[in-house]
Amino acid sequence: KAGVTQTPRYLIKTRGQQVTLSCSPISGHRSVSWYQQTPGQGLQFLFEYFSETQRNKGNFPGRFSGRQFSNSRSEMNVSTLELGDSALYLCASSLDGTPRTEQFFGPGTRLTVL
Amino acid sequence: AQSVTQLDSQVPVFEEAPVELRCNYSSSVSVYLFWYVQYPNQGLQLLLKYLSGSTLVKGINGFEAEFNKSQTSFHLRKPSVHISDTAEYFCAVRSERGGADGLTFGKGTHLIIQP
Numbered sequence: 762k763a764g765v766t767q768t769p770r771y772l773i774k775t776r777g778q779q780v781t782l783s784c785s786p787i788s789g790h791r792s793v794s795w796y797q798q799t800p801g802q803g804l805q806f807l808f809e810y811f812s813e814t815q816r817n818k819g820n821f822p823g824r825f826s827g828r829q830f831s832n833s834r835s836e837m838n839v840s841t842l843e844l845g846d847s848a849l850y851l852c853a854s855s856l857d858g859t860p861r862t863e864q865f866f867g868p869g870t871r872l873t874v875l
Numbered sequence: 876a877q878s879v880t881q882l883d884s885q886v887p888v889f890e891e892a893p894v895e896l897r898c899n900y901s902s903s904v905s906v907y908l909f910w911y912v913q914y915p916n917q918g919l920q921l922l923l924k925y926l927s928g929s930t931l932v933k934g935i936n937g938f939e940a941e942f943n944k945s946q947t948s949f950h951l952r953k954p955s956v957h958i959s960d961t962a963e964y965f966c967a968v969r970s971e972r973g974g975a976d977g978l979t980f981g982k983g984t985h986l987i988i989q990p
Contacts, residue, residue: 765918774971804965806977817977851918860969861907861926864978866918 763787765854765867773873779840782870784852786833790865792816792858793835795827798849798869807850810835811858839872847874877897877902877968881981889989896951896984898966899933906968909978910940913963922964925949937958961988 766785774780781850786793796805806819810829827837833854839846848870853864878901888894900906907926911919925933930942940951949966966981 774910791966796977803982804967804978804980806979807975808914817973819977853919858973860971863921865923866911866920868916 764851765865767850767852767870769870770868771871771873773875774842775875776842776844777836778842780842780872781836781838782850782852782872784837784854784867785874786835786852786854787865790854790856791833792855792862793829793833794855794858794864795798795835795837796851797821798851799847804851807837809858816858826871840874842874844874846872848872876976877904877970877979879966879968879979879981881964881966881984883984884982884986885987887987887989890958891955893954893978894952894956894960894986896964896966897984898949898951898981900947900949900966900968902947902968904972908940909933909969910938910949910951911967911980912936913966913983914963915962919965922951927928930968956986956988958988958990960986962986970977970978 788796792811809817813829828833829846851869853866855862855864880899882897909924910922925942933939963983967978
């Protein structure tokens, strides 16, 4: 069974631009969560989607948004990029997104904002 | 809301020695507990989890952890480490009721295995 895939793996953008990251969950998984990992703040929850609906959202500004498609693939978008948005963005999928269900993580997309 | 504290940012250990990585959490509600490992340039891999029942949980790669409710701790142990265990280890919690927080992670402990 293929794991969680994220594209692209690396991305360089400049301040003020916007970016879209993509995540393909494990086949059959309906929940996709996104996390931001930085050296200073560590791993922080961005949001979770289940059956095309945002179910949970972390404490991030509105510049961070996402969506999920009918095939469970998910995208996250960051508009008006700031230097502090440089991070590893991790996507995780699970069968149903319930708290006790294991989340499987992808390799991440490393975003560098110049 | 929950919080997780991993007291050691770095733990150097000699190969074949035992290791304990400490994790304490704070929460006003019941939580599930997890340990993840992250190898360089990779995502996170689940080592083990505590949902309920026996407080001693065994995971992959010879790791185990013990849940202590009174001390709100979930320390990770391995009796004999290998050079391949060099990685970043994250303790995480999630409210049993779910909610807006998703997984809440500690800052991580970098396990350094010395030959």
